Amino acid sequence: MLLVARKNLFSERTRLAISVGGIALSVFMISLLLSLFRGWNEKVGGFVEEVQADIWIARDGTTDFLSAASILPLEEGSQGLSAIDAVDRFSPLIVRPMSVTKDGKKIDVQLVGYDPEPGIGGPLRIEEGKDVPGPGEVIVDEALSRRYGVEVGDTISGRAFDLKVVGKSSGGDFVAMQAIFVTLDQAQTMLQQEGFVTFFLLQLKDPDRRDQVAPILEALQPGVLAITSDDFAAATRERILGPVIPILTVILVLAFIVGLAVSGLTIYTATVEKAREYGILKAVGFTNRYLYRVVFEQSLVTGVLGFLLGVGLTLLAGPFAQDLVPQFVVFVRWQDVLGVAGVTLLMVLLAAYVPVRRLAAIDPVAVFKA
Amino acid sequence: MPDSRVTLRLQNVTKVYGVGDAAVTALDSVDFSAQGGEVVMIMGPSGAGKTTFLTIAGALLRPTSGTVEIAGTDITRLQENDLPAVRREKVGFIFQSFNLLESLTALENVRLVMTDTTTRSATNRARELLNMLGLSHRLKSLPNQLSGGEKQRVAIARALANNPDLILADEPTANLDSARGQEVMHLLRQIALDLGQSVVIVSHDHRIREVTHRVLWLEDGRFRADVITARDPVCGQLVEVEAAPTASFNGRSYYFCAEQCLKLFEAGPQRYVEANEG
Numbered sequence: 001m002l003l004v005a006r007k008n009l010f011s012e013r014t015r016l017a018i019s020v021g022g023i024a025l026s027v028f029m030i031s032l033l034l035s036l037f038r039g040w041n042e043k044v045g046g047f048v049e050e051v052q053a054d055i056w057i058a059r060d061g062t063t064d065f066l067s068a069a070s071i072l073p074l075e076e077g078s079q080g081l082s083a084i085d086a087v088d089r090f091s092p093l094i095v096r097p098m099s100v101t102k103d104g105k106k107i108d109v110q111l112v113g114y115d116p117e118p119g120i121g122g123p124l125r126i127e128e129g130k131d132v133p134g135p136g137e138v139i140v141d142e143a144l145s146r147r148y149g150v151e152v153g154d155t156i157s158g159r160a161f162d163l164k165v166v167g168k169s170s171g172g173d174f175v176a177m178q179a180i181f182v183t184l185d186q187a188q189t190m191l192q193q194e195g196f197v198t199f200f201l202l203q204l205k206d207p208d209r210r211d212q213v214a215p216i217l218e219a220l221q222p223g224v225l226a227i228t229s230d231d232f233a234a235a236t237r238e239r240i241l242g243p244v245i246p247i248l249t250v251i252l253v254l255a256f257i258v259g260l261a262v263s264g265l266t267i268y269t270a271t272v273e274k275a276r277e278y279g280i281l282k283a284v285g286f287t288n289r290y291l292y293r294v295v296f297e298q299s300l301v302t303g304v305l306g307f308l309l310g311v312g313l314t315l316l317a318g319p320f321a322q323d324l325v326p327q328f329v330v331f332v333r334w335q336d337v338l339g340v341a342g343v344t345l346l347m348v349l350l351a352a353y354v355p356v357r358r359l360a361a362i363d364p365v366a367v368f369k370a
Numbered sequence: 371m372p373d374s375r376v377t378l379r380l381q382n383v384t385k386v387y388g389v390g391d392a393a394v395t396a397l398d399s400v401d402f403s404a405q406g407g408e409v410v411m412i413m414g415p416s417g418a419g420k421t422t423f424l425t426i427a428g429a430l431l432r433p434t435s436g437t438v439e440i441a442g443t444d445i446t447r448l449q450e451n452d453l454p455a456v457r458r459e460k461v462g463f464i465f466q467s468f469n470l471l472e473s474l475t476a477l478e479n480v481r482l483v484m485t486d487t488t489t490r491s492a493t494n495r496a497r498e499l500l501n502m503l504g505l506s507h508r509l510k511s512l513p514n515q516l517s518g519g520e521k522q523r524v525a526i527a528r529a530l531a532n533n534p535d536l537i538l539a540d541e542p543t544a545n546l547d548s549a550r551g552q553e554v555m556h557l558l559r560q561i562a563l564d565l566g567q568s569v570v571i572v573s574h575d576h577r578i579r580e581v582t583h584r585v586l587w588l589e590d591g592r593f594r595a596d597v598i599t600a601r602d603p604v605c606g607q608l609v610e611v612e613a614a615p616t617a618s619f620n621g622r623s624y625y626f627c628a629e630q631c632l633k634l635f636e637a638g639p640q641r642y643v644e645a646n647e648g
Contacts, residue, residue: 003474003478003481003482004471004473004474004482007471007473007474007478008473011472011473276469277471277472280465280469280471281471282454283428283430283457283463283469284457284458284463284483284528285454285455285456285457285458285459285461285483286454286458286483287451287454364430365421365425365430365431367465367469368421368424368425368465368466368540
């Protein structure tokens with residue numbers, strides 16, 4: 001680092017602190033919002049992605065997993081799928097958002113009724129208790145347990161049925177609500193929809209052919225939607241998070257502008273205050289390029305310090321916030337950290353642009369005036 | 371004594387600011403040369419073109435016409451991008467208000483401008499220069515911790531950092547008291563003699579005339595050889611007799627830089643006459 005840049009930067013500690021603070025605040029806001037988005041993204045689509053299904057079958061018009069209004073005939077569907085050579089195994093699944101109560105307290109959940117025999121669509125990972133629920137039993141997601149204090153051995157009620165909690169699983173947290181798993185029969189009884197299911201989950205003999213098989217299935221059975229797991233996860237994410245993205249983008253842009261404004265103003269005022277000294281440097285033989293480097297280095301170091309502070313704050317505050325507010329799911333990805341580093345670099349380059357233009361206009365002859 | 375090397379030569383240099391009716395000629399066909407080891411002082415009234423002369427001689431400003439050579443290099447033929455290197459390598463500047471960088475120590479101010487960027491050798495040379503100028507105890511002091519005389523000595527060390535052929539000094543004693551001013555001037559003279567550098571000084575301070583080899587009078591953009599000068603008894607400034615307000619006292623004529631000094635003199639001439647005679 002150039003001597004002048006280093007001395008100018010660190011001799012004005014207050015200004016440096018303001019500048020670094022501004023960038024850190026901006027980086028903190030950007031990285032926290034990005035991590036929050038990633039966390040939601042992970043949670044909302046994660047279950048669909050992780051379920052061991054190659055293709056999901058639903059009623060045509062179904063948009064996503066969480067608010068699916070799909071109704072498929074169980075018998076007819078099962079018979080049809082059994083006749084398809086490309087299908088290795090399949091399993092019906094009932095999914096319905098609903099409310100349950102525990103000790104009179106209302107809890108929004110995503111009821112998932114699955115067939116324990118093939119086991120497709122059931123709890124992703126058992127963390128505590130039984131692997132499979134029996135009649136009148138339920139396995140709850142651990143996020144639900146944390147948020148509402150539902151423990152193994154407790155009883156929750158829904159649709160006039162009492163369900164005994166026999167296990168806890170993970171991977172069924174959708175941020176706004178969590179999955180509870182019951183058997184398919186239990187779900188049919190509770191929802192009074194015997195003979196009907198929400199989805200069929202298919203495992204193919206050749207999973208690599210899922211993109212080719214899905215349209216064939218749709219052609220064979222008009223009125224159904226056959227969609228690969230990845231596409232269904234993406235559709236679920238888009239459905240739930242799509243409306244949030246424009247708002248998030250606006251906030252990210254505002255955070256960027258805040259960082260740019262604070263760093264730009266502090267770097268500009270520092271340059272203006274030192275205009276005479278830059279004039280002296282010009283007079284005694286330093287080139288414009290050298291002066292530009294001085295300003296860019298100051299800006300860059302400010303940016304690096306602000307970035308480290310901002311990312312550090314995110315890493316510290318993220319888990320803390322998540323403990324306080326369960327919906328505040330933060331997932332920090334190194335790719336996003338790299339992206340924020342790029343944004344910070346852009347910020348400091350822009351912040352240095354105006355001061356650098358001013359440097360070019362400084363007349364060294366002015367330093368002869370007392 | 372000055373040697374035969376010409377370190378600065380201006381030939382037929384004219385500088386005109388503005389165009390048309392607004393044109394002002396700051397330098398008018400000026401010829402000038404300075405030799406190695408020579409200390410030249412340029413005096414003249416305000417607006418005479420002294421600063422323009424200095425900035426053109428220092429490759430900071432291009433003349434409208436004429437040629438300027440610094441240590442044999444015709445800088446009027448150089449591209450704008452080449453001039454900073456000339457200033458840094460061939461010219462040392464000393465300013466009226468010292469112009470040190472406030473966040474840098476004395477040592478760093480000198481080291482900064484060195485073209486030899488090897489940290490150790492640059493630091494050693496800067497230390498040597500400051501030691502030579504009697505500032506060995508002030509190496510790590512910031513400019514705001516130095517006296518005016520010390521600041522100017524740091525500025526001189528900075529001007530000498532790249533062993534330039536030419537040193538240009540703009541009112542180097544203006545912000546110093548009489549004793550410090552004399553000290554700085556003797557230092558510049560000694561440097562010129564010992565190191566063979568030309569020192570061109572622009573100043574109003576008549577007290578430093580005695581340490582220079584030549585004094586030139588610049589007025590209306592031209593050097594004038596036929597100027598008779600006298601010292602203003604009130605402020606001490608050297609003034610051109612022909613154009614100055616005048617007063618007589620005890621049968622002797624006195625000349626003033628301005629009406630204000632004349633009035634002060636007339637209010638109590640005895641005081642100024644005695645002070646000057648004393």
